[in-house]
Amino acid sequence: MVRRLSFTAAGVVIVIILVIAFVGLFMLRRPGTLEGQPTTIHLETVGAVGAANEWPRPGDPHPDWVGYLPTTILRVPANSTIKVQIDQEDSATGLRNPFWGKVFGTEGNTMHVTYFDDKGNPQEGDMTTIDPTQAAHTFAIPDLGVFVPLLGVNSNAPAGSTNVITFSFKTKGPGIYHWQCFVPCGAKTVFGNGGPMQTLGYMAGELIVS
Amino acid sequence: MSTFRIEEADRPHIIRLAIIWVILSAIGVIAVLLFLHIPPGDQTVQGADQSNTMLLMTVLATPIFIGVVMLIIYSAIYFRRSGPELADGPPMLGNAPVQVVWIAGSAIIVLFLAFVGITTLATNSSAQTVSGQSSAAASGAGSEMQVQVIAQQWYFTYRYADYGGVESTHLYLPVDRPVELHVTSLDIIHSFWAYQLGVKADANPGVDNIFHVTPQKLGSFQVRCAELCGIWHGEMADSQGQVVSQSDFDTWIAQQQQDYAEIQKVVPSYAPFYFPLPLTKGS
Numbered sequence: 001m002v003r004r005l006s007f008t009a010a011g012v013v014i015v016i017i018l019v020i021a022f023v024g025l026f027m028l029r030r031p032g033t034l035e036g037q038p039t040t041i042h043l044e045t046v047g048a049v050g051a052a053n054e055w056p057r058p059g060d061p062h063p064d065w066v067g068y069l070p071t072t073i074l075r076v077p078a079n080s081t082i083k084v085q086i087d088q089e090d091s092a093t094g095l096r097n098p099f100w101g102k103v104f105g106t107e108g109n110t111m112h113v114t115y116f117d118d119k120g121n122p123q124e125g126d127m128t129t130i131d132p133t134q135a136a137h138t139f140a141i142p143d144l145g146v147f148v149p150l151l152g153v154n155s156n157a158p159a160g161s162t163n164v165i166t167f168s169f170k171t172k173g174p175g176i177y178h179w180q181c182f183v184p185c186g187a188k189t190v191f192g193n194g195g196p197m198q199t200l201g202y203m204a205g206e207l208i209v210s
Numbered sequence: 211m212s213t214f215r216i217e218e219a220d221r222p223h224i225i226r227l228a229i230i231w232v233i234l235s236a237i238g239v240i241a242v243l244l245f246l247h248i249p250p251g252d253q254t255v256q257g258a259d260q261s262n263t264m265l266l267m268t269v270l271a272t273p274i275f276i277g278v279v280m281l282i283i284y285s286a287i288y289f290r291r292s293g294p295e296l297a298d299g300p301p302m303l304g305n306a307p308v309q310v311v312w313i314a315g316s317a318i319i320v321l322f323l324a325f326v327g328i329t330t331l332a333t334n335s336s337a338q339t340v341s342g343q344s345s346a347a348a349s350g351a352g353s354e355m356q357v358q359v360i361a362q363q364w365y366f367t368y369r370y371a372d373y374g375g376v377e378s379t380h381l382y383l384p385v386d387r388p389v390e391l392h393v394t395s396l397d398i399i400h401s402f403w404a405y406q407l408g409v410k411a412d413a414n415p416g417v418d419n420i421f422h423v424t425p426q427k428l429g430s431f432q433v434r435c436a437e438l439c440g441i442w443h444g445e446m447a448d449s450q451g452q453v454v455s456q457s458d459f460d461t462w463i464a465q466q467q468q469d470y471a472e473i474q475k476v477v478p479s480y481a482p483f484y485f486p487l488p489l490t491k492g493s
Binding site (some may be wrong): 098129140141178184190191193199 | 363
């Protein structure tokens with residue numbers, strides 16, 4: 001009798017624990033309230049966070065790391081068109097996989113670039129691909145199929161020059177999508193894929209769609 | 211050595227146990243056959259082989275498992291010591307017939323399963339790993355369609371050697387056509403895991419890891435990385451893999467060749483593996 005009771009009690013306790021765990025997991029899955037719904041994203045990519053022009057970050061623990069500024073946590077509304085402007089100040093590193101030299105998933109599969117040619121003269125135009133060896137970074141959201149290579153500043157351009165890349169893409173349903181760079185730009189790390197490439201706030205980021 | 215005999219008092223227990231065992235085993239085996247999902251399913255011939263082998267082992271193991279658990283529970287209930295008596299039972303000095311039956315039965319089951327497992331393994335995904343410059347010859351030019359899986363931090367891309375080496379962001383495979391998957395990596399160690407296809411292959415830089423699959427069912431499949439490879443390892447997944455009909459595949463691959471014609475000019479020519487030099491920023 002006592003044994004049967006204890007078995008019943010243990011069963012009830014296990015069921016209660018499972019219910020609590022299930023409810024807890026369900027609550028964890030629900031994103032909290034998110035503020036701000038910009039439909040325009042303005043970013044700056046720099047060769048060293050400590051040398052940023054537009055969004056300097058004094059006191060940064062890694063002033064010599066490459067990075068996207070001012071933040072890599074981007075909040076955007078769902079099912080809408082997001083316009084992106086990237087002020088690209090870094091020089092070229094080159095892609096490990098040249099395939100990513102193509103623009104994927106933006107509206108019209110194209111991007112608009114103002115850049116400097118080999119003579120250092122400013123140029124402007126729409127591009128669907130770039131020379132993979134001239135890529136400084138890429139802005140890629142794999143789960144949305146968006147891959148945009150960012151042209152590095154030509155070495156003949158005047159000092160302090162900036163390439164401006166603009167494009168737009170469409171978001172899908174709410175969720176957290178990761179975005180990253182496909183250029184192995186983490187200098188002094190194995191294959192260039194460590195350091196800033198693996199750290200939120202530098203070359204790794206999240207797109208919070210709500 | 212004493213001869214094997216059943217005490218008169220044990221008969222009802224044995225009959226009862228046999229009946230319970232047969233009924234529970236039948237229920238268990240039917241439940242396994244009806245409700246248990248045995249990975250990885252039957253989207254490819256090789257996956258179905260793996261599933262069937264595991265199903266056979268599960269079906270054979272179910273009555274054995276039920277028998278062992280049943281004996282423990284039954285003994286705990288019916289042979290429980292109830293009084294304060296501490297007298298020992300009669301000594302058991304070994305029982306040749308029981309031992310022979312037990313050993314022979316186990317041996318037959320284990321050898322049979324070993325035979326099934328080895329033959330399945332031999333005819334199934336005969337994987338080869340090739341590294342070094344000779345691998346181009348190893349890949350051969352058989353009837354199998356060659357598809358290269360290229361892992362990089364943090365995405366898989368695919369190249370179709372038989373279609374001008376066109377590279378794509380998703381894996382499409384035609385149904386009922388043997389495929390030779392060549393898995394490699396551009397940077398560090400990843401692992402190409404296409405669950406429904408029954409393939410999990412290490413992706414190592416400088417290594418051409420070859421797996422064979424023959425899709426036999428239309429539908430989508432998941433691809434993910436199965437080797438911790440950095441911050442976005444968990445995101446290195448694609449649910450848009452597709453097994454399509456040959457005509458749909460021809461349409462799709464033509465579209466890929468058209469879409470990627472421009473970038474294809476600068477992508478290196480198809481090779482067993484690529485080993486781009488580690489690039490570092492000039493600073």
